[in-house]
Amino acid sequence: MSAKATSISYTYTEPTINIEFVAKTAKLAHERGIKNTVVTNGSMTPEALDFVHPYLDAATVDFKGNGNKEFYLKKMGVPSMDHIYETLTGMKKKGIHVEVTDLIVPKYGESVRDLVNLVHWIVNELGRETPFHLLRFFPSYLMLDVPATPLRLVEEGLEVARREGLEYAYAGNVPGHRTESTYCPKCGELLISRHGFFVDSVKLTDSNSCPKCGRSIPIVGTPTASPVSVLY
Numbered sequence: 001m002s003a004k005a006t007s008i009s010y011t012y013t014e015p016t017i018n019i020e021f022v023a024k025t026a027k028l029a030h031e032r033g034i035k036n037t038v039v040t041n042g043s044m045t046p047e048a049l050d051f052v053h054p055y056l057d058a059a060t061v062d063f064k065g066n067g068n069k070e071f072y073l074k075k076m077g078v079p080s081m082d083h084i085y086e087t088l089t090g091m092k093k094k095g096i097h098v099e100v101t102d103l104i105v106p107k108y109g110e111s112v113r114d115l116v117n118l119v120h121w122i123v124n125e126l127g128r129e130t131p132f133h134l135l136r137f138f139p140s141y142l143m144l145d146v147p148a149t150p151l152r153l154v155e156e157g158l159e160v161a162r163r164e165g166l167e168y169a170y171a172g173n174v175p176g177h178r179t180e181s182t183y184c185p186k187c188g189e190l191l192i193s194r195h196g197f198f199v200d201s202v203k204l205t206d207s208n209s210c211p212k213c214g215r216s217i218p219i220v221g222t223p224t225a226s227p228v229s230v231l232y
Contacts, residue, residue, distance in 0.1 A: 007057070007220075011039035019048050026055035035220060037097075042084035049090050058097035058220045060133075061088055065109015066102055067118045075108060075143075085121065092126050097220045100126075101133040101172060104149045104157060115160055123165040129185075129218050132161050135172035155179075184210040184217070191217060 008029050015022045015038045026036040037058035061084065065071035072078040091098050100122055104110055122130050134157045136149040154171050158179055161169040167185035171177040175196040182192040189212040193200040209216050 007035040009037045015040055016044045016048055019052055023052045023055055030055050042087040044087045053094045056096050059091050060099045060101055063102045065105045066111055066114035068109045068114045071109045089125055098126055099131040101135055103135045103137050104153050105137045106147050106149055110153055115157055116164055119161050119164040119166055128165045128167050131168040132166050133170045133172040134158055136174055184215050186215040187213040
């Protein structure tokens with residue numbers, strides 16, 4: 001039975017670990033007109049990116065705790081994030097559609113200053129049209145002592161992201177929130193309505209532009225309403 005999917009996302013298990021499998025599968029998908037995206041922590045060597053990039057259409061790179069260096073070192077054992085930034089700029093140069101997510105972690109990774117620094121880097125190095133997703137944290141595994149991220153922190157973070165120049169800022173892990181959807185940054189028209197992982201409606205033109213003001217919208221995928229057809 002065919003699922004008639006228009007894209008495949010390699011996620012949950014870090015796709016870089018199985019980069020050979022990803023590349024082989026993505027190549028087969030491309031041959032059938034199916035697009036490919038990876039959800040990654042960005043710890044990808046330049047060689048790995050060179051190997052897989054011909055078959056990648058989009059990538060989401062996940063940050064944690066607003067990119068706080070101490071949080072990365074003490075809680076994740078990552079001494080430097082330079083390689084993550086290098087992966088992002090490398091993807092951008094290779095023409096891959098890039099998105100950034102940021103998991104706001106109460107107590108350890110909720111600094112507004114860190115958020116501003118991360119947003120400034122995205123605007124300056126990737127462009128203000130880069131989609132940016134602020135995610136709620138929920139206690140799990142070795143961090144059961146940390147409370148869930150208050151919705152207030154996500155909403156305040158979205159205001160910061162927009163104020164500092166990002167045109168597409170979204171709330172994540174907040175099903176039903178208004179900012180799950182895409183609005184035209186020029187006129188405010190609702191363009192893609194979402195709920196969780198599902199797309200409810202798409203109002204883009206055939207050329208992926210706003211039907212009200214004509215602004216071009218940088219998306220990857222077919223502009224039709226289905227759960228798998230539109231990448232933010």
